[in-house]
Amino acid sequence: xxxxxxxxxxxxxxxxxxxxxxxxxxxxxxxxxxxxxxxxxxxxxxxxxxxxxxxxxxxxxxxxxxxxxxxxxxxxxxxxxxxxxxxxxxxxxxxxxxxxxxxxxxxxxxxxxxxxxxxxxxxxxxxxxxxxxxxxxxxxxxxxxxxxxxxxxxxxxxxxxxxxxxxxxxxxxxxxxxxxxxxxxxxxxxxxxxxxxxxxxxxxxxxxxxxxxxxxxxxxxxxxxxxxxxxxxxxxxxxxxxxxxxxxxxxxxxxxxxxxxxxxxxxxxxxxxxxxxxxxxxxxxxxxxxxxxxxxxxxxxxxxxxxxxxxxxxxxxxxxxxxxxxxxxxxxxxxxxxxxxxxxxxxxxxxxxxxxxxxxxxxxxxxxxxxxxxxxxxxxxxxxxxxxxxxxxxxxxxxxxxxxxxxxxxxxxxxxxxxxxxxxxxxxxxxxxxxxxxxxxxxxxxxxxxxxxxxxxxxxxxx
Ligand code: UD1
Ligand code: CA
Numbered sequence: 475x476x477x478x479x480x481x482x483x484x485x486x487x488x489x490x491x492x493x494x495x496x497x498x499x500x501x502x503x504x505x506x507x508x509x510x511x512x513x514x515x516x517x518x519x520x521x522x523x524x525x526x527x528x529x530x531x532x533x534x535x536x537x538x539x540x541x542x543x544x545x546x547x548x549x550x551x552x553x554x555x556x557x558x559x560x561x562x563x564x565x566x567x568x569x570x571x572x573x574x575x576x577x578x579x580x581x582x583x584x585x586x587x588x589x590x591x592x593x594x595x596x597x598x599x600x601x602x603x604x605x606x607x608x609x610x611x612x613x614x615x616x617x618x619x620x621x622x623x624x625x626x627x628x629x630x631x632x633x634x635x636x637x638x639x640x641x642x643x644x645x646x647x648x649x650x651x652x653x654x655x656x657x658x659x660x661x662x663x664x665x666x667x668x669x670x671x672x673x674x675x676x677x678x679x680x681x682x683x684x685x686x687x688x689x690x691x692x693x694x695x696x697x698x699x700x701x702x703x704x705x706x707x708x709x710x711x712x713x714x715x716x717x718x719x720x721x722x723x724x725x726x727x728x729x730x731x732x733x734x735x736x737x738x739x740x741x742x743x744x745x746x747x748x749x750x751x752x753x754x755x756x757x758x759x760x761x762x763x764x765x766x767x768x769x770x771x772x773x774x775x776x777x778x779x780x781x782x783x784x785x786x787x788x789x790x791x792x793x794x795x796x797x798x799x800x801x802x803x804x805x806x807x808x809x810x811x812x813x814x815x816x817x818x819x820x821x822x823x824x825x826x827x828x829x830x831x832x833x834x835x836x837x838x839x840x841x842x843x844x845x846x847x848x849x850x851x852x853x854x855x856x857x858x859x860x861x862x863x864x865x866x867x868x869x870x871x872x873x874x875x876x877x878x879x880x881x882x883x884x885x886x887x888x889x890x891x892x893x894x895x896x897x898x899x900x901x902x903x904x905x906x907x908x909x910x911x912x913x914x915x916x917x918x919x920x921x922x923x924x925x926x927x928x929x930x931x932x933x934x935x936x937x
Pocket of ligand 1: 487
């Protein structure tokens with residue numbers, strides 16, 4: 475259940491030096507979305523209407539990429555996480571209630587985890603609820619320091635920790651829910667007297683306790699939630715983990731996955747039940763796949779609507795609509811603007827672009843259908859080509875219903891072929907062919923009886 479009156483801050487001003495990239499860390503994609511967008515979505519899912527993104531390094535790029543769903547504040551100099559959070563005060567100074575804070579580099583964070591933290595904060599009235607988790611190797615993380623009565627006392631950074639504190643395995647993933655008034659109270663008073671000379675957000679914890687406030691810990695079992703991306707290997711690990719999470723969701727909704735390790739399904743894809751996804755298949759963007767389809771193997775689909783019962787075998791499909799029971803492949807290339815009507819059949823080495831093929835059309839072998847309309851049940855023979863481009867502009871080919879286009883025909887657009895017309899194999903068609911007519915545009919076959927043996931004799935004499 476999303477909370478009402480929840481604010482959120484994403485800390486995304488850091489450079490991400492270890493990514494060794496010109497792109498700011500938060501814009502590196504995980505499962506097709508920028509890392510920061512994953513956190514933004516988790517925040518929105520938890521109830522934050524407009525997350526506040528604190529930007530600095532590559533901030534213009536981040537604002538451009540994330541667009542209007544966020545409010546932005548700048549941190550011109552990266553003086554630490556505490557300083558970064560303080561930048562959001564100008565937008566949130568009037569906010570009364572919980573505010574979640576998360577780093578801009580944990581793409582696996584979920585709405586549920588944030589909602590849980592916020593709920594805890596609201597219920598307990600604590601100045602802060604800190605998410606924590608346990609790691610067998612806590613190297614690099616801030617350690618959660620508890621008092622003898624187990625209450626939270628402070629967070630110490632790895633670099634500033636005593637040998638005894640380094641032995642602590644409960645760590646800080648940098649995900650918090652503060653009471654906003656308490657946060658704005660303690661942040662301006664933080665000191666930067668530490669090993670990095672930075673204002674640490676983690677020091678807010680000790681400050682709240684020192685002011686007589688209360689800090690609660692919310693210990694999470696699933697450490698994957700907080701997998702931070704600091705280098706490209708962690709980026710790859712986040713990709714794997716998030717990919718599995720998405721696939722698992724589809725599997726539990728009734729989708730069969732022949733080989734999850736080689737299957738990619740983007741976060742905004744929907745797939746109907748009893749669809750089977752074969753190995754080495756990627757489905758990207760805003761694609762919807764209906765029920766009972768068979769997709770793959772070796773297939774890539776992007777931003778397409780695939781109706782129920784479709785089969786897509788070893789093909790590339792982008793910005794295409796396939797109606798119920800349409801089939802394509804192996805080795806079909808369906809390009810933007812293709813619409814395949816119900817029961818259409820597209821076979822091997824067929825390319826279709828910006829073309830509307832009505833129900834029951836078949837183009838089973840080696841054809842190019844570009845900028846075309848094809849009426850219902852028309853058969854397109856092997857090797858048919860629409861010559862849609864004259865070197866300057868594109869032209870349309872309109873073929874009626876129930877037509878038969880013989881193999882290896884060349885239709886020079888603009889051209890119209892009427893309903894039920896027949897085009898003789900091997901024709902080059904440069905004029906409209908009316909309904910029910912035969913269009914033939916090729917030299918006639920000539921027969922010379924006995925010619926072959928004469929020819930062989932001649933060859934023997936001279937050879
Ligand atoms: C921080 C925590 C540490 C925790 C770890 C978890 C502090 C002081 N330490 O350390 O306890 O275990 O995260 O990954 O908070 N950022 C800014 N502006 C800045 C500095 C950082 O926006 O001036 C942003 C970064 O872009 C990043 C996030 O804050 O998204 C965390 O910064 P990072 O430098 O990665 O902190 P850690 O050293 O990992
Ligand atoms: Ca980090």
